[in-house]
Amino acid sequence: MIPLSAPEISGRELEYVTECLKTGWVSSVGEFVNRFERDIERFTGSAHAVACVNGTSGLHVSLVALGVEPGDEILLPSLTFIAPANAVRYAGAVPVFIDVEPRYWQIDPDGVREFLRRCRVKQGCLINPDTGRRVRGIIPVHVLGHPVAMDSIVSLAREYGLFVLEDATESLGAEYMGRHTGTIGDVGVFSFNGNKIITCGGGGMVVTGDALLAERVRYLTTQAKDAGDEYIHREVGYNYRLTNVQAAIGVAQLERLKEFIEKKSQIRARYDEAFADMPDLRAQEIAPQAWSNHWLYTIRVGGSVGPRDLMRALENEGVQSRPLWQPLHRSPAHAFGPHADCPVADDLFHTALSLPSSPGLSQLDQDIVIAAVRKFIHG
Numbered sequence: 001m002i003p004l005s006a007p008e009i010s011g012r013e014l015e016y017v018t019e020c021l022k023t024g025w026v027s028s029v030g031e032f033v034n035r036f037e038r039d040i041e042r043f044t045g046s047a048h049a050v051a052c053v054n055g056t057s058g059l060h061v062s063l064v065a066l067g068v069e070p071g072d073e074i075l076l077p078s079l080t081f082i083a084p085a086n087a088v089r090y091a092g093a094v095p096v097f098i099d100v101e102p103r104y105w106q107i108d109p110d111g112v113r114e115f116l117r118r119c120r121v122k123q124g125c126l127i128n129p130d131t132g133r134r135v136r137g138i139i140p141v142h143v144l145g146h147p148v149a150m151d152s153i154v155s156l157a158r159e160y161g162l163f164v165l166e167d168a169t170e171s172l173g174a175e176y177m178g179r180h181t182g183t184i185g186d187v188g189v190f191s192f193n194g195n196k197i198i199t200c201g202g203g204g205m206v207v208t209g210d211a212l213l214a215e216r217v218r219y220l221t222t223q224a225k226d227a228g229d230e231y232i233h234r235e236v237g238y239n240y241r242l243t244n245v246q247a248a249i250g251v252a253q254l255e256r257l258k259e260f261i262e263k264k265s266q267i268r269a270r271y272d273e274a275f276a277d278m279p280d281l282r283a284q285e286i287a288p289q290a291w292s293n294h295w296l297y298t299i300r301v302g303g304s305v306g307p308r309d310l311m312r313a314l315e316n317e318g319v320q321s322r323p324l325w326q327p328l329h330r331s332p333a334h335a336f337g338p339h340a341d342c343p344v345a346d347d348l349f350h351t352a353l354s355l356p357s358s359p360g361l362s363q364l365d366q367d368i369v370i371a372a373v374r375k376f377i378h379g
């Protein structure tokens with residue numbers, strides 16, 4: 001089977017992990033955790049990075065550190081992997097789903113603006129008139145590694161006094177107007193899950209330009225233990241700290257990131273060229289100010305063919321592919337909340353399919369994918 005997105009472990013991972021095992025530094029204290037944080041700071045140009053067990057925990061702890069309280073409303077796109085909506089719920093808050101725009105498939109700033117315009121200010125708080133709840137922040141998700149229009153999102157957030165928490169879990173290495181995704185809002189979160197562009201097996205990182213916020217995130221991820229030898233805790237924290245072994249893998253992976261992005265951009269170019277004569281297939285576009293990391297190459301399948309039919313046909317040819325996530329305003333797990341209509345997210349759910357995009361994908365394997373797609377579409 002040609003996988004959708006397999007990790008590429010062929011650098012210094014084994015060497016660094018062996019170093020952890022030989023020295024006994026296997027747990028959540030160790031040189032690789034610090035080194036991974038410093039390397040991410042240097043790579044993204046962020047002032048502060050704090051490692052955590054995965055991207056979801058990073059989103060959760062960021063919301064707590066930003067002061068989100070039960071009943072607060074947080075805006076996020078309807079079309080995304082479910083994790084950011086779950087994190088909002090862990091904090092007791094309520095996700096409000098906004099549609100995505102049809103070209104780049106990211107949260108639509110016009111949809112955000114429309115929602116915020118209807119809100120009212122009461123005693124210094126922004127209130128959703130439909131629910132009476134406070135609106136606190138926006139989580140733009142850089143879906144499939146393509147950046148959100150962050151200039152519009154940040155200026156709306158400033159105008160209405162909201163925080164911006166970037167879910168950059170799919171977009172490490174992507175840039176918008178020359179700035180790394182994750183470093184443009186107040187806080188950003190990366191993931192190093194097995195199918196992301198680089199992996200630790202599992203892992204995450206919170207980045208921010210705010211030293212106090214970084215300190216608070218670090219405190220909350222380590223059981224909120226006060227400094228010193230005694231076990232004194234003033235509040236409830238979390239055991240969200242990354243281990244040294246995972247960080248060792250992350251350090252080795254990060255050394256390869258530029259190469260992986262370059263490889264993924266070549267994969268994209270080859271797919272684009274191969275499908276150029278097929279009007280029924282249209283890839284996610286790339287915005288002029290955007291630099292994508294090309295995490296997962298995804299096409300919209302037009303005509304009478306559905307992406308799930310194509311997925312099954314590809315499976316028979318030994319090719320793994322995946323439709324996009326069920327829009328969250330339709331998800332039984334989250335559909336209770338307020339939301340606008342999301343026709344674009346609905347349409348993408350019914351038309352889009354991601355194709356194999358691993359950095360280790362050979363030209364031969366890519367040719368097999370291309371031939372299988374062409375065979376099915378052309379019959």
Ligand SMILES: *Cc1c(COP(=O)(O)O)cnc(C)c1O
Pocket residue numbers: 053054055056057080081083084141167169170191192193203204
């Ligand atoms: C992968 C992912 C996450 C969560 O990351 P984990 O490390 O798996 O917890 C969050 N948001 C989005 C959009 C993701 O794709």
